[in-house]
Amino acid sequence: MQQLTDPFGRSIEYVRLSVTDRCDLRCFYCMPKGFNDFEAPEHWLSFAEIERVIGAFARLGTRRVRITGGEPLVRKDLPALAARLHALPGIEDLSLSTNAVQLARHAGPLKAAGVQRLNVSLDTPDPQRFRDITGGKLAKVIDGLTAARDAGFSPIKINMVVMKGVNDSDVEAMVEFCIEHGFTLRFIETMPMGDTGREANAHYLPLDVVRERLERHYELVPGVMPGGGPARYLRVAGSELRIGFITPLSQHFCETCNRVRLSVDGTLYLCLGQDHKFELRPLLRSGITDAALDEAIRQAIALKPERHEFNDKPGQVVRFMSMTGG
Numbered sequence: 001m002q003q004l005t006d007p008f009g010r011s012i013e014y015v016r017l018s019v020t021d022r023c024d025l026r027c028f029y030c031m032p033k034g035f036n037d038f039e040a041p042e043h044w045l046s047f048a049e050i051e052r053v054i055g056a057f058a059r060l061g062t063r064r065v066r067i068t069g070g071e072p073l074v075r076k077d078l079p080a081l082a083a084r085l086h087a088l089p090g091i092e093d094l095s096l097s098t099n100a101v102q103l104a105r106h107a108g109p110l111k112a113a114g115v116q117r118l119n120v121s122l123d124t125p126d127p128q129r130f131r132d133i134t135g136g137k138l139a140k141v142i143d144g145l146t147a148a149r150d151a152g153f154s155p156i157k158i159n160m161v162v163m164k165g166v167n168d169s170d171v172e173a174m175v176e177f178c179i180e181h182g183f184t185l186r187f188i189e190t191m192p193m194g195d196t197g198r199e200a201n202a203h204y205l206p207l208d209v210v211r212e213r214l215e216r217h218y219e220l221v222p223g224v225m226p227g228g229g230p231a232r233y234l235r236v237a238g239s240e241l242r243i244g245f246i247t248p249l250s251q252h253f254c255e256t257c258n259r260v261r262l263s264v265d266g267t268l269y270l271c272l273g274q275d276h277k278f279e280l281r282p283l284l285r286s287g288i289t290d291a292a293l294d295e296a297i298r299q300a301i302a303l304k305p306e307r308h309e310f311n312d313k314p315g316q317v318v319r320f321m322s323m324t325g326g
């Protein structure tokens with residue numbers, strides 16, 4: 001089997017696929033309020049183009065694909081794309097990151113299409129705070145989560161960006177919420193991506209502070225979670241709840257980074273925290289052969305930088321998270 005390896009010896013086996021840069025929420029740490037400068041539809045990769053690129057990655061050893069955005073559920077007919085990706089030889093793990101606002105409608109079709117795992121962003125269980133952070137309605141997210149559980153998704157991981165003075169007081173309530181509903185909880189540190197991310201970074205809270213605070217209320221024991229991502233897991237003793245800590249700033253995990261990101265316009269981003277990129281759309285639209293596409297992807301992987309520099313150069317990344325595909 002072929003294997004993509006970057007200049008630092010890391011196997012690249014995971015693609016995060018952004019199917020849109022649009023979103024039906026406006027989380028203040030991600031997308032600027034009133035932002036409207038979205039990618040033109042003629043620049044969006046079509047489903048056939050996405051299928052070709054992911055097919056090429058699969059030939060080169062990629063086994064895992066996560067569909068993300070922007071908000072992936074705003075892309076029309078997403079379950080049809082999911083079914084096409086699921087059918088690609090070699091793709092063994094298809095997952096989705098969503099804000100769940102439209103999940104109530106889509107959970108069943110997505111499950112039927114072959115999406116195996118679901119990550120849902122939820123920063124607070126409090127309706128007013130949810131509105132303050134995202135501009136949206138919490139009730140829709142709760143409906144979406146319920147539908148996902150009813151459709152048979154398991155585990156469902158909840159991602160919470162923890163911000164000092166914004167939602168850090170909700171950490172215990174989120175633990176209780178996830179115990180009650182049988183979800184896995186993952187805390188995430190803010191990242192200084194774009195002006196929005198830097199605004200969030202003013203509320204940066206290292207997650208060891210959160211862990212110490214939780215240890216006053218709960219007994220935390222080592223836990224494991226299959227999936228190979230960057231989260232380190234603990235389990236709340238006496239419950240099934242596993243809690244993951246994703247610490248891109250306080251303990252970066254670049255040395256084991258196994259992923260690249262494909263944005264909606266066909267740009268491969270080699271690192272969330274750097275500008276290294278490779279444009280695939282012009283090649284796809286000028287009739288590139290499969291063999292040349294594979295070679296182009298190898299060239300792109302050779303550009304992958306060693307590490308992000310969020311700590312040393314927090315002003316560096318101008319694109320915000322929803323543009324790259326978080």
Ligand code: SAM
Nearest residue numbers: 030069070071098099121159190191197321326
């Ligand atoms: N819309 C979907 C969602 O919210 O799950 C998928 C895309 S969103 C960009 C993916 C993840 O990026 C979310 O969990 C979100 O909380 C996170 N994110 C966005 N901006 C961030 C920032 N500045 N720092 C840390 N995480 C961020």
Ligand code: SF4
Nearest residue numbers: 023027030070099322
């Ligand atoms: Fe939308 Fe997700 Fe960004 Fe929130 S984090 S604005 S839901 S893309």
